[in-house]
């Protein structure tokens with residue numbers, strides 16, 4: 001057997017496969033199945049500040065209504081003491097998952113205000129989460145915001161969080177930054193321990209019958225993996241952070257490519273929703289088979305051997321091959 005252990009955010013992993021945030025990682029039964037199938041760690045579904053705000057609004061509405069008082073109608077209202085908020089439910093479930101798994105559990109946050117990010121980060125740290133992931137789902141829709149303003153919002157956030165919690169922090173990023181490497185360095189200087197490349201953006205569709213917008217959630221396909229592999233190859237050895245890949249990882253060959261590019265972990269979500277937790281077993285045995293065939297003794301031995309700095313053909317990771325790629329297509333059609 002090849003040694004497939006890896007290290008991510010300073011945490012030793014028995015292999016590089018992590019179950020990414022999804023409804024699977026938020027269910028105690030499914031989380032156990034993921035662990036049994038070989039997941040090295042799981043990331044909890046994000047704790048969304050916006051859901052907590054909605055909850056508070058409902059709660060205040062109920063309290064106001066009771067304060068006004070409508071005599072016997074009061075008895076139809078829910079008992080405040082019995083009301084379990086979204087936050088209570090989330091923390092109860094997360095606690096149950098954390099205490100029943102042996103593998104590391106990474107908490108995930110999606111905030112709206114600085115105080116919200118900070119308070120919720122502390123709550124997840126109190127649950128003994130092994131690390132915190134910041135789910136930064138930012139769409140730059142305001143045309144007056146400069147790139148520097150957008151970036152500083154998150155670098156400042158990481159800076160504040162770094163002083164507030166002791167656990168490792170990783171930032172799940174979008175690919176849409178004009179100078180991604182520089183931005184990731186800023187995150188590192190402000191205290192991030194790792195990055196996750198890349199968050200997937202769900203594209204709203206236009207319904208031609210109703211002429212209305214429709215939110216759409218489509219699961220990923222393996223075509224998305226190469227963009228992640230390229231960026232990990234470009235940055236992994238030049239910025240001293242942990243790198244994880246998310247988005248389009250469905251098969252063992254793409255997982256191996258992330259490792260060759262210098263990545264430390266690969267997140268799985270869509271493929272597990274489609275095929276179930278046991279797909280992890282298949283991926284692990286296919287990875288083992290390839291590593292044995294190529295006579296590797298460990299993942300450490302191959303990690304980063306095809307990153308930008310170590311590849312004989314590094315220019316291919318840049319713009320270098322753009323024209324030849326276009327020409328190769330024309331040649332095929334002649």
Ligand SMILES: Cc1cc2nc3c(=O)[nH]c(=O)nc-3n(C[C@H](O)[C@H](O)[C@H](O)COP(=O)(O)O)c2cc1C
Pocket residue numbers: 020021022023044045046047108135172198199200219220221246247248249267268269270271
């Ligand atoms: C149903 C569903 C729920 C998700 N929930 C979250 C979430 O709460 N927080 C988060 O950071 N990502 C969430 N994601 C994104 C995944 O964790 C993952 O990063 C993304 O789907 C790309 O990986 P994949 O190609 O393996 O699906 C969700 C994805 C799906 C499909």
